[in-house]
Amino acid sequence: MLALSKQDIRALYSMKDCLRDVEEAFRAHQEGKTVTPVRIALSAGTGEAATLYMPSFVEPAESMGIKIVSVFPDNPQRGRPAIQGITLLTDAETGEHLALMDATYLTVLRTGAISGVAAKHLARKDARVCALLGAGAQAIGQIQAVMEVRDLAEIRVWNRTREKAERLVKAIREARPNWAGTISVFDRPEQAVQGADIILCATRSTQPLFDGRKIPPGTHVSAIGAYLPHMREVDAVLLNRSSKVVVDTREGAMHEAGDLLIPMGTGEWNAEKLYGELGEIVTGKKPGREKPEEITVFKSVGVAFLDTAVAKSVYEKARRLNRGTVIDL
Numbered sequence: 001m002l003a004l005s006k007q008d009i010r011a012l013y014s015m016k017d018c019l020r021d022v023e024e025a026f027r028a029h030q031e032g033k034t035v036t037p038v039r040i041a042l043s044a045g046t047g048e049a050a051t052l053y054m055p056s057f058v059e060p061a062e063s064m065g066i067k068i069v070s071v072f073p074d075n076p077q078r079g080r081p082a083i084q085g086i087t088l089l090t091d092a093e094t095g096e097h098l099a100l101m102d103a104t105y106l107t108v109l110r111t112g113a114i115s116g117v118a119a120k121h122l123a124r125k126d127a128r129v130c131a132l133l134g135a136g137a138q139a140i141g142q143i144q145a146v147m148e149v150r151d152l153a154e155i156r157v158w159n160r161t162r163e164k165a166e167r168l169v170k171a172i173r174e175a176r177p178n179w180a181g182t183i184s185v186f187d188r189p190e191q192a193v194q195g196a197d198i199i200l201c202a203t204r205s206t207q208p209l210f211d212g213r214k215i216p217p218g219t220h221v222s223a224i225g226a227y228l229p230h231m232r233e234v235d236a237v238l239l240n241r242s243s244k245v246v247v248d249t250r251e252g253a254m255h256e257a258g259d260l261l262i263p264m265g266t267g268e269w270n271a272e273k274l275y276g277e278l279g280e281i282v283t284g285k286k287p288g289r290e291k292p293e294e295i296t297v298f299k300s301v302g303v304a305f306l307d308t309a310v311a312k313s314v315y316e317k318a319r320r321l322n323r324g325t326v327i328d329l
Contacts (some may be wrong), residue, residue, distance in 0.1 A: 004101035004314065004324040012323050013314050015109060015116070015144050022113040023120075025058065025309035026279035029249070033059035034305040038255050041228065048073050048204060050228070054304035057092060058312070064090040065308035067103050071227075073204060083107060083137045089311045099315045099324070103307065104137075110310050111302065112141025114248060114278075115222040118298035119198060120149040121281045121288035122246065123220035127197035128153040133189050133209050133233070134202035134225055135159035135168040142200045142224065143172055147179070150198065155183045158192040160203075190214070201225050201233040206258075212238030217293040223259050224300045232258040234297065236268035243294035244275040249303050256301045 028034055035057040042051050048071070055066040069085035076082055085103030090096065119127075127150045132143050135157060143155060155172065159165035165185045172183060186192040189209045193199050196219065201209060203225040212235045215221070221242075223233045239245055239260070247253035253260055254271065263269035278298065280286045289296060318324045 001097050001327050001329060002099040002315065002318060002324045003327045004099060004318055006102040006105045008318065008323050009102060009105055009314055012317050012321055013109070015112065015141075015148055017313065017317075018109045018113040018310060019116050019145060019148060021310050021313045022110060022306055023117050023282055024060070025306050026117065026282045028058060028060045028309070029305055030277070030279035030283045030285065036249070036303055036305045038251060039304060044072070054302070054307060056304035056308045058305050058308045059092075061309050061312035062092050063098070063308055063312045064092050065304070065311050067107075067304060067307040069103060069107055081137065087307055087311045089308070089315055099311065099318075100327075101311060101314060106307070106310055106314065108138055108141035110306050111138050111224060111300075112143075112145035114300050114306065115142050115200060115224055115298065116145025116149050117282065118222055118246065118278055118300075119146050119220060121278070122244065122296040122298060123150060123198050124218055124289065124292055127220065129156070129196045130154070130198040130200065131156040131158070131192040131196035132200045132202065133158050133192060135164040136202060136204075136225075138202045138224065139168055140171050140175065142202050142222070144175060146198060146200065147176060153181045155181060156186055156192040156196060157183065158186045158189045162187070198222070203233055204231060205233050206231050208235035209233050211235070212241060215241070215295060217295060220289075220296045220298070222298045222300070226258050227256060227301045229256055229258045229261050232262050234259050236263035236266075238295070239263060239269045239273070239297060241295050242297045243291070244296045245273060246275050246278055246281065246296065246298045248278055248300040250274070250277060252301045252303050253299055257299050259299050
């Protein structure tokens with residue numbers, strides 16, 4: 001078995017690699033070549049801490065995998081990361097366990113890549129201003145992915161604590177030292193989203209972050225932070241104003257996406273208005289953005305077939321480049 005650390009993965013796998021693999025995985029899903037049981041979320045007592053168990057099978061990758069990711073929001077106060085994960089990759093033909101790898105960094109990459117693929121198909125091609133709401137663990141992946149698919153000139157950051165937002169600004173500059181655009185920190189989310197072409201929501205909020213009535217035509221919104229049924233980042237007004245509400249998978253969204261489930265429960269929004277899955281757009285079964293004035297919303301709670309597809313790609317590249325440590329359990 002090959003063991004791959006975060007440092008190994010950082011050295012050999014890029015956001016461009018991940019965008020390619022995520023898009024191909026969505027294609028495989030639409031072709032019926034993946035099997036993904038609904039993930040198990042185990043709560044660690046009270047509060048928002050939880051551990052997620054996410055198994056899947058991806059036929060084109062000839063692999064099965066399970067990602068175990070712990071989300072403990074209070075960990076930074078203990079000097080530990082809020083998100084910690086591992087992935088076990090298994091050969092689907094022989095049952096051999098091929099690799100055990102860090103999934104913390106990979107989760108940031110693949111979650112960012114999901115939004116990047118969504119923006120590629122749903123955001124205006126001339127989108128230049130991006131608002132990023134939330135400066136937690138997932139934020140850097142979100143903005144890096146969108147910067148790969150759109151030529152941004154301005155990034156606006158908001159976070160509940162300004163200090164964390166400023167640290168994110170520094171991290172973006174370090175990740176993209178040659179980018180010539182501007183980055184600003186805002187005190188309120190309403191300020192950050194005003195005039196933005198793309199809005200990325202990456203928080204654990206249980207209340208909408210902004211007033212959907214004030215979002216202008218042509219805006220694309222990606223909501224990836226709220227991953228449990230009681231969480232939400234966008235309101236029913238935005239959903240109803242949107243030409244297209246797109247999800248990663250219907251099954252996952254209807255099971256866990258509070259952004260959709262809460263307004264469905266109050267009768268403010270109807271699931272029949274759901275436009276489709278991102279994979280349907282990737283494969284051309286349904287069109288993405290059709291008009292400049294459309295408001296589009298993408299909602300993701302994460303799906304395990306992406307983790308398995310990405311893990312197999314990382315494993316293959318590590319073998320080619322002789323990276324990682326062989327272990328005998």
